[in-house]
Amino acid sequence: MPRRLLVAFLLALALPASASAGLATLQVRDLPLHGERSLAVASPTSPFQLVGVHWQGPGRLELRIRTASGWSSWRPVREDLEDTPDASSREARAMRGWRLGEPVWVGRGEGLEVRAIGRVTRARALTVRSPVSKVPLRTVAAAGAPRIVPRSGWQADESIVRAKPQYADALRMAFVHHTAGTNGYTRLQAPAILRAIELYHVKGNGWNDIGYNALVDRFGTVYEGRAGGVDRNVVGAHAKGFNTGAFGIAVMGDFRTVDPPAAAVDALVKTLAWRLDLGHVDPLATFNGISSGNERFGPGIPVFLRAISGHRDTGLTTCPGQRLYDVIPGIAKRVAALGLPKLYMPAVAADESGGMRFTAKLSAALPWTVRITDAAGTELGRGEGTGTAIDWTWLPDGPVPAGTRWEISSPGATAATGSLSGTAAAALALTGQRAEPATITPNGDGQADTTTISYTLSTNANVAVSVLDAGGATVAELEPKQWRRAGARSVVLDGADLGDGRYLVHIAANATGGRSAAVDVPVTVTRTLGLITLAAAAITPNGDGRNDTLSLVVPLGAPATLTVRILRDGKWVATPFTGPAGPGSRTVTWDGSKRVGKALDGPYIASIEAVDAFGTATMELPFVLDATAPVVRVVSAVPPRIWVSEAATLEVRANGARRVMRTTGPGAVRIPRIERLRTLVVVARDAAGNTSTLRR
Numbered sequence: 001m002p003r004r005l006l007v008a009f010l011l012a013l014a015l016p017a018s019a020s021a022g023l024a025t026l027q028v029r030d031l032p033l034h035g036e037r038s039l040a041v042a043s044p045t046s047p048f049q050l051v052g053v054h055w056q057g058p059g060r061l062e063l064r065i066r067t068a069s070g071w072s073s074w075r076p077v078r079e080d081l082e083d084t085p086d087a088s089s090r091e092a093r094a095m096r097g098w099r100l101g102e103p104v105w106v107g108r109g110e111g112l113e114v115r116a117i118g119r120v121t122r123a124r125a126l127t128v129r130s131p132v133s134k135v136p137l138r139t140v141a142a143a144g145a146p147r148i149v150p151r152s153g154w155q156a157d158e159s160i161v162r163a164k165p166q167y168a169d170a171l172r173m174a175f176v177h178h179t180a181g182t183n184g185y186t187r188l189q190a191p192a193i194l195r196a197i198e199l200y201h202v203k204g205n206g207w208n209d210i211g212y213n214a215l216v217d218r219f220g221t222v223y224e225g226r227a228g229g230v231d232r233n234v235v236g237a238h239a240k241g242f243n244t245g246a247f248g249i250a251v252m253g254d255f256r257t258v259d260p261p262a263a264a265v266d267a268l269v270k271t272l273a274w275r276l277d278l279g280h281v282d283p284l285a286t287f288n289g290i291s292s293g294n295e296r297f298g299p300g301i302p303v304f305l306r307a308i309s310g311h312r313d314t315g316l317t318t319c320p321g322q323r324l325y326d327v328i329p330g331i332a333k334r335v336a337a338l339g340l341p342k343l344y345m346p347a348v349a350a351d352e353s354g355g356m357r358f359t360a361k362l363s364a365a366l367p368w369t370v371r372i373t374d375a376a377g378t379e380l381g382r383g384e385g386t387g388t389a390i391d392w393t394w395l396p397d398g399p400v401p402a403g404t405r406w407e408i409s410s411p412g413a414t415a416a417t418g419s420l421s422g423t424a425a426a427a428l429a430l431t432g433q434r435a436e437p438a439t440i441t442p443n444g445d446g447q448a449d450t451t452t453i454s455y456t457l458s459t460n461a462n463v464a465v466s467v468l469d470a471g472g473a474t475v476a477e478l479e480p481k482q483w484r485r486a487g488a489r490s491v492v493l494d495g496a497d498l499g500d501g502r503y504l505v506h507i508a509a510n511a512t513g514g515r516s517a518a519v520d521v522p523v524t525v526t527r528t529l530g531l532i533t534l535a536a537a538a539i540t541p542n543g544d545g546r547n548d549t550l551s552l553v554v555p556l557g558a559p560a561t562l563t564v565r566i567l568r569d570g571k572w573v574a575t576p577f578t579g580p581a582g583p584g585s586r587t588v589t590w591d592g593s594k595r596v597g598k599a600l601d602g603p604y605i606a607s608i609e610a611v612d613a614f615g616t617a618t619m620e621l622p623f624v625l626d627a628t629a630p631v632v633r634v635v636s637a638v639p640p641r642i643w644v645s646e647a648a649t650l651e652v653r654a655n656g657a658r659r660v661m662r663t664t665g666p667g668a669v670r671i672p673r674i675e676r677l678r679t680l681v682v683v684a685r686d687a688a689g690n691t692s693t694l695r696r
Helices: 090-095 189-204 262-278 322-326 328-337
Strands: 003-006 014-016 025-030 048-056 060-067 104-109 111-117 122-129 173-178 214-216 222-224 246-251 286-290 302-306 308-310 343-350 356-373 379-394 405-409 416-419 430-436 450-457 461-468 474-484 487-494 501-511 515-525 550-556 560-568 571-581 584-590 602-611 616-625 632-637 640-644 648-654 657-663 667-670 680-686 691-695
Touching: 025 189, 048 060, 048 111, 048 189, 060 104, 104 189, 111 122, 122 189, 173 262, 173 322, 189 222, 214 262, 222 262, 246 262, 262 328, 302 308, 308 328, 322 328, 343 405, 343 416, 430 501, 430 515, 450 461, 450 501, 450 515, 461 487, 461 515, 474 487, 474 501, 550 560, 550 571, 550 602, 560 584, 571 584, 632 680, 632 691, 640 648, 640 680, 657 667
Parallel strands: 173 246, 173 308, 214 246
Antiparallel strands: 003 111, 014 025, 025 122, 048 104, 048 122, 060 111, 214 222, 286 302, 343 356, 356 379, 356 405, 405 416, 430 450, 450 487, 461 474, 461 501, 501 515, 550 584, 560 571, 560 602, 602 616, 632 640, 640 667, 648 657, 648 680, 680 691
């Protein structure tokens, strides 16, 4: 008979998320062992959305959750053996000696019961409260990249991140995962799930940050995962033994027996096509990856892998679920066909002749160029050809000058670049400088209050970052002069202490030998655009008088030219307002109409743009148009089961007894505590407020 472990008391330490985010909190409870007899269950002190269990000993655990509808069935706690940091990393040391259970998203749990099968010497439960936030998601898309919700967009708690990101020299592969959680979450719940996973990984498991590099929800929204740049080779904690040089992307849900949603698969294809192209990885390539050690492959063992692999290919796991794993070959083919032409596997090596041999492959026979330049951009060598194979050797006349760079390019393909070591001190250069966003509205409303200044330093140097006004005077010091290693750098500018106007962020670098470099990044500060609010996150333009129109309240602090556009999938649908607007709050409405006909149901973006004397401020708010009422029909009278076409709240009166039921998606549900159906009235209401009635 299995022993039962009870959630009996709260540890003295309750680990909250940061005060600035205030959205997710973690509670840790010891589970006292009471032998063979079960005692009354002590419920957690507050409702929770995600739960995980850690334990010690050779036994295993099962748990069940109490929700508003009662206790769930017992489910095994699956040990997370492989979705972890590499064993040799400092990040993995925090939880040595513990077995880590996979976190489970439960929606809203009110009680928890855990039981042991076999010998368990110690156990503890971790519950995360991560309520839904109504802060609108913001997406960022660089040139050629898919739209990705940055960490600030899903409100990652940066205060709990334990260490700076680690980077691999090159990208070699991508791993597809699933989070093994619920499939029935809503669009608004997805960011809450991310915050819960982040908190569980960091404060629960002791990792540096969330383990995945990127995540995709079932609606096709892509989220930045581990900090450090989704476009950079950040070492994650998602494929033990193979994290270095791998891009880990997880689809939120459990796909062992359920097909992944088409929107999620499409988002996977677009994201992988972009990310692998940045790393010049052939999506259809295969190679031997060398394990750094896990439960399946010991250190130094070569493992045959595809460039796009399922997590199960490297460890003792079923991830990413059989149904998602089955479609990975098709995903890889779609990735390879998207965004052509592509340049793969660029490499530079010393040649027997004493030259530098440059090689690469192209996805099709095309003209190609290899170009060598010095630090000033003067061309030192050039090779050209046509075909799918690039192979050219450069024979320099003498020592390679410091700061020499190379580029392999082909029309339409992402160019590959790099540097060649020289015999003199490397040239100092600052490149890739940008502000994201370029215009900020630092009025404390949480919308575009800060901007991130990014740049790349070509060699180690002392770097200082300051803010200059229009007259060139220094008005703020972002970073005092300090030694920085070569590579990509960033600093955050909070404009709270700056007046409205145009500024330059001045980046100055100095290195030994009198080398210096400086660049300026323009930033505009305007408080004209205030906190924009949506009256409702969903509209139902069906003429019933409830939520028939989208209502936006746009506060302006100064006169501006205001434009409000409605977009779907990045395409224009309607322009509810454009023209000059004075100070104060303006309400803009949209009734779902467009130039021809009515807009279709689905997700939309309200794009608000305010142009004043200083610049252009833009904000995007997502909303849903849903003018269709849920459909309800009877499946069977014994047992009494009804089918509903979408997620809805059901007010059921069966045989005179009233029940309130909630569904998380389309499908059939059983009416509880009714054996045979005689009379039935069902009122179904979806999240947008559409209502339908079934009588029988």
